[in-house]
Amino acid sequence: MNVLKRGSDQDNWWQAYPGLYARELAAYEGHGASHRPLIQQDGTLILEVLWPMDSAGSIRLNVGYSPLHPFCRPSISAPELQLERHQNPFTRDLCLLTQDSAQWYPHQMVADFIAERLSQVLQVMTLRRNEQWSEAASLEEQAPDPVTPYHMHVAEEYSAVFFDGQQTVPNAPLGTAVFLLQDRLERGRSPPFQAILSKVEPLSGTWMAKPFDLPKRAGPWKNVIGRWIRLEPPFPEAPEEILAAAEKAIERQSALFPAHLKKLGSIADDDLSITAVVFQEELSYGPDNKGNGWFFLVSRRVPGSRRRQVSLVRGYRLSSDMLSRLPVASALKSKKVVLVGCGAIGSFAAVELARSGVGQLTIIDFDLVEPGNTVRWALGRSVWGLPKTTALHDFLYHNYPWTNVGRGHAKVGSAISNVDDVRKLEGNPMRWLRALIEDADIVVDTSASTECQGALAYMCRSIGKRYVLGHATEGAAGGVVARFKPGAPGCYVCLQQHWSGKTLPLPTIDSSGTIVPTGCNAPTFTGGAFDLQEVSMEVVRSTIGLLAPDVYDSGDWQLSILDLTENGRRILPRWKAETIAPHSSCSCGASQG
Structure with missing residues (x-):
């Protein structure tokens, strides 16, 4: 040879x-x-x-x-x-x-x-x-060995069907299936789509199971009626052969009911026909831990021909354990967060809070996404020129449907000197802000505005809400994250007084890292997201720790100070933890004895 x-x-x-x-x-x-x-x-x-x-x-x-x-x-x-x-x-x-x-x-x-x-x-x-x-x-990995993954190498690359992990299936051999379908951007040979298996029904009788859907869907979707059939593994490798086996089973099961056979046959003749095959497979380790597995076979009519193209589409199980990789997520799904400031720190914090499973997130900012923001903002070219809150809202809405996202395009604390502008207001801004804070479990301030920080810290303390602030320093040389609990010793004013008196360390700054971009009337500092996200992530960790301390350790410090440079040179991110003691000049109550 x-x-x-x-x-x-x-x-x-x-x-x-x-x-x-x-x-x-x-x-x-x-x-x-x-x-x-x-x-x-x-x-x-x-x-x-x-x-x-x-x-x-x-x-x-x-x-x-x-x-x-x-x-x-x-x-x-x-x-x-x-x-x-x-x-x-x-x-x-x-x-x-x-x-x-x-x-x-x-x-x-x-x-x-x-x-x-x-x-x-x-x-x-x-x-x-x-x-x-x-x-x-004792000798093997205690993991399930389901049938489905062995077939995915022949599945379409860009299409997907999402189904309920606890999908209830009628006690019948076959029936109709209701899909919600949305076309995806054209890629590959077959027009891709995403679909949701909403319901499976018997061919006769009433089926009372509740339809399945995502909490939110964006864009146009259409109803597609397909078929489902029970089969027993093993299955052939080729999708065409699996569908042929399903067709034979449908014909056999419907032999005594010609009307049923005609109905299912007409579905198979649609330009796009979906046949769901349900079977028993191992879902968790052990001989008795089987449940429903699904194949989704798609038959498309070839344009200008009588031929049909058959393919397998990947199915994705959506269930209560979706967030099992993040145990704290279950404790966050009922929590409400107000985030003020959606800039270089706040935009990434907003994405991570939604990704972590926070139940409700309200984002507030007045600014627009500038092209120059791209180097340190969570989203890119597709949202240039949009309000930051709109861009983030739409992204989170599309990608994290289990988080309810509200938005306010406003500058907290801004004053008005024009009488006509006051008459255009849709209510009292103070009342709106107070209602948001009263309804929230925590307020996160990434505005980098001392005016905004002072106002929000005061309101949160007076209302009895937890408050987290975070910002970077000039030149992205460092940053600060501070968190305040209602009634706890040390407040925002105490922190400012300690900094003024140099009784608490200040983060590193690089005053040379301040620029005024061409055509802009406001100075900003240099620095990229790869440095600034250090602050964003600690803001998120602090927020989650305060929201769910029994699941995620919040730590016992109040102030985190980040240094990214020392003596003009980059260093590994270095966090210092500090306690904010009541300051003698502050009348916050905690300092009075």
Whole structure:
């Protein structure tokens, strides 16, 4: 056999490290396995290995080495082996490692790795066949092995169907399905879309299950009536073959009801037809932890032809555990936050608060998004010229539907000297602001305005609301985050007095980092988002800690001071924690004894 070899010595690891290659081959021979190369080109080496088994002769393995061997794990398939678990049913790849990359050790020979892991997998399969579940669990990763992921390599790249993880399905073999569908930007060969599986219904009778939907949807959506059918795995690999199996099952189940068959057949003839296949698969580890899995098969009429194109569309389960990666999220879903100031600090804080699952977020700012803001603002070109609150509101509305976002395009505390302008007001600004604060659980001030800070700190203390302020310093040399609890010692005025008297440290500033951009009448400071987000993230952490201290440790400090430079040079971000003691000159009450 002539094996194709191509590439420079440095491109192919077996040529760059000939000693390692020799040790790899010798390791197979040490285990009594024969080997021969199947392909050796473009950085890829695949060996065919006959691996000896104690009682069953040998197993043929295809061992594919990573182009970045020995740093990255190999791929090992057993084309003639058929396991119910720990093996891809189509590629026959063996699952000898979990997804944790730390399980692969670069110093280990692949043959030694096979000797260790293959016998363990085969032992697990024997234990599972004998229903020795606890013994099997001690040897394998306790993770589910669902059917769905093995088919996703043939799914459309840009389309998606979202469904309720607790979707109720009628006790029937088939029926109709209601989808909400929205077209996506054209990409690839098939016109992409996103859809929501709203409801599955039986063909006859009344089905009382509540339709599923996202909390909010933006843009035009349309109703599409599809079909659903129960099938049993295993399934063929090709979407066309799965749909053909579904069609046969529909015909068989509807044989006694011609009207049903006609109804489902007319759905299949639509220009775009969706057939949902529901089946049982393992959703969590264990023999009895099965639930509904879904395939979404899409059949499109080819324009100008009678032919149809069939594809598989990925389904995404939406459920209460969506935010399980962030345990504090469940404690935040009922919380209300008012954020004042949506600039370089506040825009990123707003996004992170919504991303964290805050139930209601009201954002307030008076400014517009300037092109020059791009270097340190959360959004880019598509929102230039929009009010900052509008741009953020629309982005959060589209991307974090479980957070209710309100907005106010206003400058907190601005005065008016024109009588006609006062008459145009839609009410008392003070009453509006007070109502927002009274309804909120916390106020976050990223306005970087001492006037605004003083007013909001006073109102929050008098109303009894928690207050967090955060801002960067000139030249993005440092920053400050301070948080105040109602009735706690030390207030905003105390902080200012301590700074004035130099009894609390000030953050680093770089006064040379102040500029007036061309065409602008207000100075600003230099600095990019990659530095300023240090302040934004601590603002978010402080806010979450105050909102949910039982779940997320808030820390025992009141003042956080950030330094990003020292003696004119960049340093690693350095935070100092301080306590704000009551100041003798302040009449905040906490200082009176």
